[in-house]
Amino acid sequence: MSDTVIEPAVENPPVVFTQDKIGWTAWLQPLAESELTECHYEALVDKARAKSAYFALLVRDPDILEARTKTDNDIFYNTKDGLPRAERELAATAASRLNGCILCASVHSRFASQYSKREADVQKLLDEGVEADLGERWNAIVSASVALSTTPPSFTADHAKRLREAGLSDEEISDVVHGAAFFNWANRLMLSIGEPTPAN
Amino acid sequence: MTDTIDVIDHLVGITPGAPADALRSRRPITKEHAQKSWTALFEPVDASQASLTERFAVAVFVAALHGDKSIKEFYGTKLAGLQNSAVILATVKALAELNAAKGPYGHYPEGPLSAENTDGPALDIGPADRAILGDRLSAALEHAYLLTYHPRDASPAELQKLLSAGWSTTGVVTLSQLVSFLAFQIRVVAGLRVLAAA
Numbered sequence: 001m002s003d004t005v006i007e008p009a010v011e012n013p014p015v016v017f018t019q020d021k022i023g024w025t026a027w028l029q030p031l032a033e034s035e036l037t038e039c040h041y042e043a044l045v046d047k048a049r050a051k052s053a054y055f056a057l058l059v060r061d062p063d064i065l066e067a068r069t070k071t072d073n074d075i076f077y078n079t080k081d082g083l084p085r086a087e088r089e090l091a092a093t094a095a096s097r098l099n100g101c102i103l104c105a106s107v108h109s110r111f112a113s114q115y116s117k118r119e120a121d122v123q124k125l126l127d128e129g130v131e132a133d134l135g136e137r138w139n140a141i142v143s144a145s146v147a148l149s150t151t152p153p154s155f156t157a158d159h160a161k162r163l164r165e166a167g168l169s170d171e172e173i174s175d176v177v178h179g180a181a182f183f184n185w186a187n188r189l190m191l192s193i194g195e196p197t198p199a200n
Numbered sequence: 201m202t203d204t205i206d207v208i209d210h211l212v213g214i215t216p217g218a219p220a221d222a223l224r225s226r227r228p229i230t231k232e233h234a235q236k237s238w239t240a241l242f243e244p245v246d247a248s249q250a251s252l253t254e255r256f257a258v259a260v261f262v263a264a265l266h267g268d269k270s271i272k273e274f275y276g277t278k279l280a281g282l283q284n285s286a287v288i289l290a291t292v293k294a295l296a297e298l299n300a301a302k303g304p305y306g307h308y309p310e311g312p313l314s315a316e317n318t319d320g321p322a323l324d325i326g327p328a329d330r331a332i333l334g335d336r337l338s339a340a341l342e343h344a345y346l347l348t349y350h351p352r353d354a355s356p357a358e359l360q361k362l363l364s365a366g367w368s369t370t371g372v373v374t375l376s377q378l379v380s381f382l383a384f385q386i387r388v389v390a391g392l393r394v395l396a397a398a
Contacts, residue, residue: 066236
């Protein structure tokens, strides 16, 4: 028996970077809710994710999904100290813009706008790309996130120095590093096992 | 054994009490689950859909494509510890050296972003190396190359190549996680090295 791919015929697919809520459809068969066991639900962490094609596909390998999700949640949601959430989302958006993940960029630019109240600057990053001028502190965060996201990574002591001069502590720089690095994981998954669909 | 070392600490060269140790220790959940991610991929409970040889060979390749010698050697040592892996290790290293590029590049869906399309190489493993690696591992390395350097060129046709080479849907999920996890791990290590040296 051999598995087959799904080739969805997506009409009006998103073709620009946007803060709109867009969707996603899988190129491989996700598990149906009727196929999920307790172990799968544990790996999903948030049970509602069983309804998401992306997570229902990833849950085919539950151990790595569970560890990945818990890594993700801590890097972005654990904000009792360190870099403000808005700037973690900025790092995620910059990595996604560079790698070209329209869906990841849409979700995380929306969060960056929500937490920073700087929707126009976030849109400028989406429209103009990673060279957009967003003010020195944000420029330093975007530049560091982009340098980390190139292959090979090109993040150097100069990037760290610029971030320190922009007012970030080493703890906050570490949060930038983790936010950008994590999106190099997320972008590659999102881009390669399915594709974005238009807003409903 | 690997379960006694934290792989990222090991790759950065973090010693207890060093400043970089403090940076990681303040995020214990991230640290714990980055390690659990590694264990899930490289000490899997179920290796039926992707063998250990395949996992470590892909890891050597991805680390080499990132130009990271010490991470390449870390995974190379692990691969060398598996049976009958010497020729595979040599072949994977040579392929990475010959095909090293700079990413990201690739194409966007047709529209305004087409102006940002950039071309770059795709990997097509020749018959001599394919004879050594087999169809499954060859397809996995070609896909790892795509994910590492030009993920926005991904398509259902690229996944079909994996399925046609004998990968299952679940195996493709594991392989995709593995390559993508390495893209994360290598960058965390790169960033922490800079901070550790400050």
